[in-house]
Amino acid sequence: MLALIAARRFGPLFVTQFLGAFNDNLFKTAFIFAVTFRLRADDPAGAAALATVAAGVFIAPYILFSGLAGDLADRLDKALIAVWVKVAEIAFMGLGTLALALDSEALCLGVLALMGLHSTIFGPVKYAILPQHLAERELLLGTGLVEGATFVAILLGQIAGGLLPTGLAGPVAIGIAVAGLLSARFIPPAPPAGERGRIDWNPLTSTRTALGHAFSSRPLSIATLAISWFWALGAIYTSQFVPLARNYLGGNEALATFFLAAFSVGIAVGSAGVARLLRGRISARLAAPAVLVMALAALDLYFAESAFSGAPAGSISGLLSRPAGWRLMFDLLAMALAGGVFSVPLYGILQTATRPQARARTIAANNIVNAIFQVGGVLIIGSVLGGGAPVPLALAAAGLTGLLLIPLLRQLP
Structure with missing residues (x-):
């Protein structure tokens, strides 16, 4: 490395x-x-x-x-x-x-x-x-x-x-x-x-061309959609760390930053470590197990948070002084680690399953879909929360949506 x-x-x-x-x-x-x-x-x-x-x-x-x-x-x-x-x-x-x-x-x-x-x-x-x-x-x-x-x-x-x-x-x-x-x-x-x-300077036609490359084959289409789901999930979780820390755990911005740090470092470690797990081979064989881990971690995080009802953690030290706090952090780290393992091989498929002459446009199309999914995910979670759903339940539901990807992920090499 x-x-x-x-x-x-x-x-x-x-x-x-x-x-x-x-x-x-x-x-x-x-x-x-x-x-x-x-x-x-x-x-x-x-x-x-x-x-x-x-x-x-x-x-x-x-x-x-x-x-x-x-x-x-x-x-x-x-x-x-x-x-x-x-x-x-x-x-x-x-x-x-x-x-x-x-x-x-x-x-x-x-x-x-x-x-x-x-x-x-x-x-x-x-x-x-x-x-x-x-x-x-x-x-x-x-x-x-x-x-x-x-x-x-x-x-x-x-x-x-x-x-x-x-x-x-x-x-x-x-x-x-x-x-x-x-x-x-x-x-x-x-x-x-x-x-x-010739460079196509028209944003509309260049966007259409790029999307055409990304959705030109089933592996590329699945990889693009799966990566975009992951980025949407990340946007949803990071946008709700402050409300989760403040309103449900009785904490402050330091606790929310602690969640963000754990989530970011977990994804980084999973991203860097998946090459060793796959021995350098570009394969999506770990994607389905990883998304299952993410779903289970999201669900358990909901139950871990419920242990703080009526007895807020208040701070980082307060969180880590209780077994439920360590359980909550384990769930968050497990989700993040699995997220890194999930996403990096999918990027590898985008890089290798397309023609070299169109590789950048395929990746660009993935960025377009990523952005749309992130905006859509945050808007949906905002609407759900505005309707009265508690943040932990909404986060658990968001994590469980990954289970819908498993049949598609099993079609990838």
Whole structure:
């Protein structure tokens, strides 16, 4: 693992994508904290609404421009795209620093949209480039490291965005973007697999083409839908950690952050470890058992939480001082570990079951469906909770939906 990270054919990409994911969440969290605790401190409802708008503004480019991003990555050198994206990130973070200094909500939202576009363009690159630089036996490990590092970077970016003073968040983000550019310059060339062809700059037609590639065969269709379900489940759970900690366990933001950390690290460990379990072979044979573990963990988490009814945990130490608290954390970690084992081989199928000339567009289409599933999942869970369902029950039900995928997963190689 360490040898692969140290190799030029993987290490610079690994660092570049880690820093990009970190910066996205650093700026987004810094903005949300500025709104919540300063700009709209006397308007909690308005602050919450603006945080929701910020999330929507960031994810919208994935739906609108992923098709174009995939087309670019299939027709241009992927390493060159990475450098261009990092140059743009420095400019965006400079603009973001100005927006935070001016306390401009509108400008901050504009920067979030630009950072969403930055991540949209880089998204197909980071997975489509791996088969060009890694041996077949290394591909699963490389993909797992990229996915696991992404979750850790998201976590660390959110923590940094909450801890750093607003005046420092922008300059730090610029420094991180510069470091990302330096690492991107060391990514080895990754030219197009076929003839360059003509780039389709129309977002609608490029999206339609990308989706056509992703749903051109049953294995690709199943892998795309299953990965998107996993990202939707992750979005649902992470969006409800604060209400779960505060309203059902009597805890605070530290307890919610503890849940997020455990969930993120668990996915990272599962993502990095699945290559060893499968001995480097790209296979979905562990996907069905993994989704079963996730469903059982979600169900047991519901019963573990019920032990705190009338006797809230209050804090991290209070949670871990009781057997039910350890049970709850075990369930959360088991779900996250299984999630990493579940998703990484499915990405491997996307990378290898499509034509090399269309690999990036296939991955881009997966990003489109992922974004739609995440938005849809959060809206559905919000509607269910708005109807009066308790958070633990809603989370258990969300986890159990994975059982519907088992017949499809058994059709994969």
